[in-house]
Amino acid sequence: MTDDEALDYDPNAYQRPSVAVDLVLLGIRGGEPAVLLVKRDAPPFAGRRALPGGFVGIDETLDAAAARVLHDKAGIANAHLEQLYTFGAVARDPRMRIISVAYLALLDEAAFAAALEDTPGLLAATITVPWPGETGGAVEIATPKGAVPLAFDHADIVALAMLRLRGKLDYSDVGFALLPERFTLRQLQDVHEAILGVALNKPAFRRRMLDRGWLAPTGEREGGTSFRPAELYRFTRSS
Amino acid sequence: MTDDEALDYDPNAYQRPSVAVDLVLLGIRGGEPAVLLVKRDAPPFAGRRALPGGFVGIDETLDAAAARVLHDKAGIANAHLEQLYTFGAVARDPRMRIISVAYLALLDEAAFAAALEDTPGLLAATITVPWPGETGGAVEIATPKGAVPLAFDHADIVALAMLRLRGKLDYSDVGFALLPERFTLRQLQDVHEAILGVALNKPAFRRRMLDRGWLAPTGEREGGTSFRPAELYRFTRSS
DNA sequence: GCAATAGTGTCTGTCAGACAATATAGG
């Protein structure tokens, strides 16, 4: 039996890394993409903000671990959850080897605000993503009081989450995860504009979305406006 | 200190999963996408074909582990390697908990053939991916002798690799990783057609590729044809 | 009627698909 085969069949002889999940809790807040962060109490990075996370149990699926962290650390029972990327730099945690599977969780505006209000210790920070070629190539995570430095490689994770979301927004249905059950076309466009960071053409956007066949008009109208109210639509997972 | 915090700060108290990498070694063979597989000698799934893989060392990056497996199990020193997805079902390996980070490795036709010839034990199987809505929704992995059942969840990994490649082919530069240094536009189109599984319009394809600005003509021509030889191009990572 | 936004119609430029015409290598 060669060394190679020993590595194959006797993993118990080797030290194992810890495996964790980290969640990017993303929502739209005041027209801008925002992320929910926890505060670290203990070193390393004591006092810094970090993504909510936790270790993966030995009898727990990665998805289940992400859902558990979503519930335990942010008090959220349900959200769109998707695996993002696995971060495995050797020294990303100075204490020990921890491999982290990053997840993206998408919250609508109400769920985002509710989590922020109901769960003490959470902080909302807005995310600014430059377009390629713009000045300052880095993603910025900040509150009105200033930039928020994140612990570990969590800033990289947030950046990747935003880029992935941007890439998928146009051809997938993830955008609807950021909206309530019933919404107007203007709200849908606002979400897209916030994530993409650009203004979109209104008639073209409407045409594209309606032609896609994912939207069902409810017949209801939004209320509370002093002008013509817009029709409320519902997302139908038809295709 | 609550239980939650104990989970945060004392991971040594908990059983850790093993972490492995599995590689989808993908290339084009006879106009069809194909994958290189190893044969399992021991249970579970003894005798079945599987993706080459190995455990991640405690002081080894995920990318480094993937590169090591690429070298040790397929004899390939260099290839386009990208992380695909992390598979974490609890019982995906019946022996113990193993979380596997899947990687996609892209080989050009010569590298694929060389690995197959030089490394004993490797088998090439072609991959057939139906389009959504077609009959038989499952990805098929087969040799001329018939379907090849894979060990573990490796068939899912291959399927995901193909879908990811399809999705990225059009807007990224991954397609060039499947071609040699110098290639003709027809070869480039052949690669795209093999991955996408559809015939493409020749003039439109040429226009699109040339307008993208990623191709530099070398001034040389392909040889060995009895008809007009095509110009050889080179991929330039300009943008 | 006024203000403000919803929703629609239409023009135009861009671009992919289709098809055909021209170019060039070996024989």
Place this chain on the structure above:
DNA sequence: CCTATATTGTCTGACAGACACTATTGC
């Protein structure tokens, strides 16, 4: 010249961006 493929030109239909126009609500 013949064969087979490279390479280019052109027409056309689909569609996004731009802009303007009509519709509808509260006040």
